[in-house]
Amino acid sequence: MPLLRILLLALPLIELASLILLGQAVGVGWTLFWVLFTGVVGLTLIQRNGWGMLQRLQQQMASNRSPFGVLKSGMWGVLAGVLIAFPGLVTDVLAIPCLVLALLHRGGGSGPDDQGGGPHRYQRGEHTVIEGEWEAGTPAPADDDQRLNRP
Template sequence: MRIFLLLFLIFPLAELYVLIKVGSAIGALATILLLMLGGIAGVLLMRLAGFATAWRARERLARGELPEREMLQGMLMAIGGGLLFLPGFISDALALVILFPPTRKLLFGALTRRIEARAQRQRAFHEDMQARSGPQRPNVIEGEWERRDRDQ
């Protein structure tokens, strides 16, 4: 919950501070042009990344494989494009860090490890709950019966 406080309160204030400092250093018109250029680049990047990710995912699906790597790469590219689209220089710097291939590879590895660890925890929790509830038995009603024919 604290991360949302940081994102919604402190981050815009920091962006505004940097915008004012850059605007006073290079001028208002140049700052606005840089922000517009960043927004256009972000939109174009999101479109290109979306098409490229969809194409690679379709190829993997055609081979009968799951496109989990392509989906995560596409998600990182979309986050980078979205950060470029946001007005501000801090978000543009974060976007460039995400979009730079070596750092994106590091982020991809960290994200993959985190997803695998979370899946392991959920699997362990599920198996623990099954062990606590005992072995699963089908619904069986035990009893005795005897056959009585009408003839006898």
């Protein structure tokens, strides 16, 4: 836990040092342009991925399906947007793998057969099979009011 606190304190200093080095290399104007450009791109990614993920989550929940696939696909885009929006070069480099994962998982959880981590469901002829857990043993007899084929 102390290492995480030290990293959180050191990150802004590392970002500031990287921006100073970039300013010395390419000039103050280009450095300010880079900071503004990445800020706008990051906020756009957050807005687009956040609202898209929220809408897909609502669709999944309305159709009584698992939201895990949507959360997995949208999380990477939002995280990439946050890292890009934070001014500095180190977080911009860290956002690249997040963008790649967001592109690999884009549209996840929106398909009709995507269960996203829940029980898998498939058709066998005219029957729908839902995978689950089963324990061997003798089942307890059901009460008359709990039977499906009541007279």
